[in-house]
Amino acid sequence: TQLLEQSPQFLSIQEGENLTVYCNSSSVFSSLQWYRQEPGEGPVLLVTVVTGGEVKKLKRLTFQFGDARKDSSLHITAAQPGDTGLYLCAGAKLNRDDKIIFGKGTRLHILP
Amino acid sequence: GAGVSQTPSNKVTEKGKYVELRCDPISGHTALYWYRQSLGQGPEFLIYFQGTGAADDSGLPNDRFFAVRPEGSVSTLKIQRTERGDSAVYLCASSSLAGRSYNEQFFGPGTRLTVL
Numbered sequence: 112t113q114l115l116e117q118s119p120q121f122l123s124i125q126e127g128e129n130l131t132v133y134c135n136s137s138s139v140f141s142s143l144q145w146y147r148q149e150p151g152e153g154p155v156l157l158v159t160v161v162t163g164g165e166v167k168k169l170k171r172l173t174f175q176f177g178d179a180r181k182d183s184s185l186h187i188t189a190a191q192p193g194d195t196g197l198y199l200c201a202g203a204k205l206n207r208d209d210k211i212i213f214g215k216g217t218r219l220h221i222l223p
Numbered sequence: 224g225a226g227v228s229q230t231p232s233n234k235v236t237e238k239g240k241y242v243e244l245r246c247d248p249i250s251g252h253t254a255l256y257w258y259r260q261s262l263g264q265g266p267e268f269l270i271y272f273q274g275t276g277a278a279d280d281s282g283l284p285n286d287r288f289f290a291v292r293p294e295g296s297v298s299t300l301k302i303q304r305t306e307r308g309d310s311a312v313y314l315c316a317s318s319s320l321a322g323r324s325y326n327e328q329f330f331g332p333g334t335r336l337t338v339l
Contacts, residue, residue, distance in 0.1 A: 117265075142326075153314050153330025154266065155229070199265050203326055209254065210279060211267035211326055 114138060115214035122218040127189055132217040134200035135182045139142055140201050143183045144211065148197040164199055190221045225249070229315050235337045236305055244300040244334045248317030252264075254276060255298050256328060257290055258314040266314055273320075286326035305338045 115134045124130055134143065142161040146154035158167050160176035160183060160221050168176045171194075171197040173186040188195055228247045248255050254273055258266035268282040269290050272292045281288075287305075292298040302309055312335050314326040 112321055144327075153316070155330070159327065201265075205287050207322060209273070209326060210271060211328065212268065213258075214281065215263070215265045218263075 114212050115200055117173060117198075117200055117214040117217050119217060121218050122219075123222060126191060129186070129188050130190055130219070131184055131186045132198055132219070133182065133184050134202075134214055136202065137181065138202070139180050141180070141205050143180070143208075145158075145183070145185055146176055146199040146201060148199060154197075154199055163212065166185060170200070187219075190219075191223045192223045195221050196217045196223060197220060198207050227315055227317050227329055229313075229331040229334050231334060232332065234254065234339075235339065236337050238305060238307060240305050240338075242305055242336065243303050244302075244313050244336070246298045246300070246315030246317075246331060248298070248315070249319075249329055250296075250318035251320045252329075253295070254318040254326075255292060256316040256318070257298070260314055261335070262311075269300070275302050282308045284294045284318055291329065304337075305336075307338045310338045316335050 118133045144159045145157045148154040158174045164178045164179045165176045171188045175184050197216045199213050199216045201213045203211045230245045256271045257269040260266045270280040270290050271278050275292055275295045287303045290300045311334040314333045316330045318326055318328045
């Protein structure tokens, strides 16, 4: 059983379009992180959300943590080819901030 | 200000052989993590060190896998009697947990292990 379900698994869209990817769970997390990974490299942290309902913006990327802290979304506005990559969400369970669990990721491809 | 480094970047071995993968964390980071990432998957937790001791090794798949961090810095992941199913990218991450309310992990580029 996958603790964190990410959807869609794959997404290919045209440059300039908007998109949203999701990270869902039946478990409550103390914090949730989004990472981006490019081929041949390790994941790089984009953002951490810790409060239910929290919204964080990073340029054209908007991250939201669900009110119940069980799910999160990443919205990209006006996608660019440089946004192409594997987007991973990872959660820290309650009372276990020292360990995070990853979802399988959404592979995003932005067509020029 | 170097990041996490891992060596080798690629390792090709034959079934049944022994391999060692090395991780150099960011200086001063007390926490060190090993993950395994198969094609099309997210990183799968293997083991986590806090200082020299393994705080959680629940992700190690079986007793062929072992990891050490004798001086609380560099870590080595050791795999005995390798099997083709061990082929994957092995990622290392380090973190400074002190004073933080969340765990920000910094990843190395990984070692791609191929077992023929």
